[in-house]
Amino acid sequence: MKFVRAPKPSRIICRSLAALALGALVATSCALLPTNVADASTSSSVRTAPDLAKLCAKLKITVAKTLLCSHGPDPVEAFGGAARLKQTAAAAEESVPAAPASELTALCSAGGVSGKRIEVIYGVPQDRTNRYATMLTPLRDVMRQVNNNLEAAGAATSQNYRFLCTNGVDVTVRNVTLLPVGSDATYDFNDYVWSLQNQVAFGLGPVDFIANDRLYITYIDQIQDVYPDGGQGELSIDDQPNPALNANNDTRPRYSMSAYLDLLVIAHEIGHNIGAVQYSAPHSSQAGHCYDEADLMCYDDGGPHFAAGGTLTFTCPGTEWAIDCHDEDYYFSGTPPASNYLATHWNTARSGFLSPIVAAEVPPTVTAKPPVSLAIRVAQTANATATFSEAVQGVSTTTMRVKNPAGTVLSAAVSYNATTRVATLNPTATLAPDTKYSVSLTGGAAAIRDATGTPLVSTSWSFTTGPAPTITTRTPASGATGASRTASVSVTFSEGMAGVAASTFRLKNTATGAAIAAVVSRSGTTNQWILNPGNTLAATTNVTVTVTGGSSAVRDLAGNPVSTSIWRFTTGS
Incomplete structure (x- = not known):
């Protein structure tokens, strides 16, 4: 028997307030939104909410089990229109190749279960056909695309989303039944959040999705006919830079939904959940988005910037899916320079739902290598040495070798002094006079590498023995x-x-x-x-x-x- 649709919770639209002083109040107050509202699954009463108009000015408010601030739904036009999204969704439902193991490792960073995690959900209204088995692989593939897009945003200091992977090897996708569409033929963000937070009370499932340190991103299947938009996510208006204090990084559940299997929609809504775009950002629309087009979070949302006659700017050609194309509005994968807005305001790269920034691996180098390259009149009894820029491992007779002009590897003893970081190659026999020899150092995961495994770039050089003519x-x-x-x-x-x-x-x-x-x-x-x-x-x-x-x-x-x-x-x- 299908569950009879429950009454929707009321929706409150906060009206725009002109007073400039209110902006500061919003920035500090949203961080204080209570998370201990009475459980709606066990009580019909909800704790009296604070003055929502002051707390979340210019944002739509969803009052469910937790107070949520949202800019409202993102229209399909923000992602290229309904035709494009439907085509993309249809293509995504087709069979896709399995993700390479290296990409799955990135998706399931740090074991896939500890700390803050993005929990992926396949959601379907109770009165629609459940296609979980068909949609599991495409949904995982889209999450892989979303993560690849983040990695590409900062190649030198790349990050990954911290997806939940209960098996440690691939993204976990929950199969969740949501409230039915019902006779009113509409479905919105309230229905979705209400469904997740009250699974047990509504008889939809055995577990309520209200865990702290969770960002729930849900693809809701078969609602494109009753949900006219692309997706929606919640956003806290708090631009302070400290991740330990920022409301976008505190300990509570977060919610985003998408009506499409689409990289842009899903990455966009996750962006809202982790705090993009704050009102104070350089290119903020003042309504949760930006106007620096080609950017993932930017479109004409009709916010104050656009209402005052502002327009979109196009300064990032060829980067349609850029995550903050100029690294100045909400994401800088590294340490922003002092002149950058993100040096003193909330930087989503510091979100606990992203893996720690990994600095570009700096390989060890050879700082000295006597006899130097192209040295001449070298003593026939001389040793070849190499001094490394940092401590290394893997120095041996197979990774440090000397060859004669015919390419024959000569017998030699190889040693490494960990204190001085000097490797020494001592040929067993005296070298021939007036002969050109080459020394090679081989780097690699199982060859010469530093303590963390970053390999040396293989190198070689040559020298010529004496004696000098007289x-x-x-x-x-x-x-x-x-x-x-x-x-x-x-x-x-x-x-x-x-x-x-x-x-x-x-x-x-x-x-x-x-x-x-x-x-x-x-x-x-x-x-x-x-x-x-x-x-x-x-x-x-x-x-x-x-x-x-x-x-x-x-x-x-x-x-x-x-x-x-x-x-x-x-x-x-």
């Missing part, structure tokens, strides 16, 4: 006198060299600094290089010889530069 013979020798004016100048290196040319092996008159033209050549296949002046050198003249070493000057065949050498001799008469 000059073994100079002719004429340094400081020589009476040198032949027609003989060539020569230099012999300890190994084969590259980069010996007229610009790197040259003569000049020491006294005047004038360059002396000469031709540079190699003596056969030896390591001797000859500088042959084009003309006979001047008599009894001091001549300077310069050999310039460098990575692009005189160097050995492995790239190790010789040290720049300068010497002088004096010609004979």
Whole structure:
């Protein structure tokens, strides 16, 4: 037998009050709304309400088991119109793929049951067909979309809604019977809240949905023909920033409803429940919404801003579902700068119905790595080390390696000093001379990572071993006198060299600094290089010889530069 519809509780519409002083009263008074009203399921009397006109000016009031302030229903036009919502709802009822495990983990943050939780309800009037089995998967999928939209709002400091997940792995969706539509063919927010709060008394279900620390978001099935709007939620007018004191974050049940399976409607109504948009917000309509369009909470609601001739602004192109597109009216996922309104007013990011803000993971980095990248003339017995920006784990012979030019991993001992944060790689054998080696550090969830598991970005660098080339013979020798004016100048290196040319092996008159033209050549296949002046050198003249070493000057065949050498001799008469 179906339950006969109970009389609806009276609805009170608070009239707009012009006195500016009242705004301050609203902001402080709504935080004091009583939560211990007499239980309507056991008593026909409700405690005398305070002056609602003063407490919730400009808001519609629902008086059920708990005093609720609401801006009133959000029309379908706020979400793109009835045609769009009906199409979206129809599509959402179709089969949808299962959510990835990573997204379900986000939905069920912190185990899914502790503390404040958003409890999802499939509600259906008693005189309509219950389609819970059909709607369960689509409803869960919409909640996943709602959560993804929140995560995208602050990629670097992302948050999640704290959904109730009694099994710890997916959103719990309650199957709840509501008061019937009845003969008057209407259904509104009062009917919905009255149904949830009085399930036992009305014979609708075994449990009343009045738990503290609950935000009840309900998709009400099959009421689009009797409910002309998109949805509705309650809102407390309290803009103080402290989450421990703000009425939007206190301990009591909260209620929102949607007539559509739609991301925008559901996220919008949850937004009201957690305190968006306060009257004092920079782009407030003064009626629970904003005028910074493309924003989730913004539309022309006819509030004082619009009544005074104000219009919508469009400063967030391409962000139709933005959650506070400029992070300045009601949501800033992080610490707002001092100049931001949300630094000194209620920021919904601090709501207990959202997971704590998670700062962007900063991976460990390598702050020093001798031999440094592209180092040359490195000792063949040198070790490679890496100093990390923070303590790490996972340093081993598989995550810190050295390779020869052929790509072969060399045998080496690897150690890590947790105090200095230095990892050391000590090759088992002496490295080959004049050879380029590469060192690699591998980061990953099971490789090098910090104490919290944030992985190092894999990196590698190379160095070249010595020994450095030297000059073994100079002719004429340094400081020589009476040198032949027609003989060539020569230099012999300890190994084969590259980069010996007229610009790197040259003569000049020491006294005047004038360059002396000469031709540079190699003596056969030896390591001797000859500088042959084009003309006979001047008599009894001091001549300077310069050999310039460098990575692009005189160097050995492995790239190790010789040290720049300068010497002088004096010609004979």
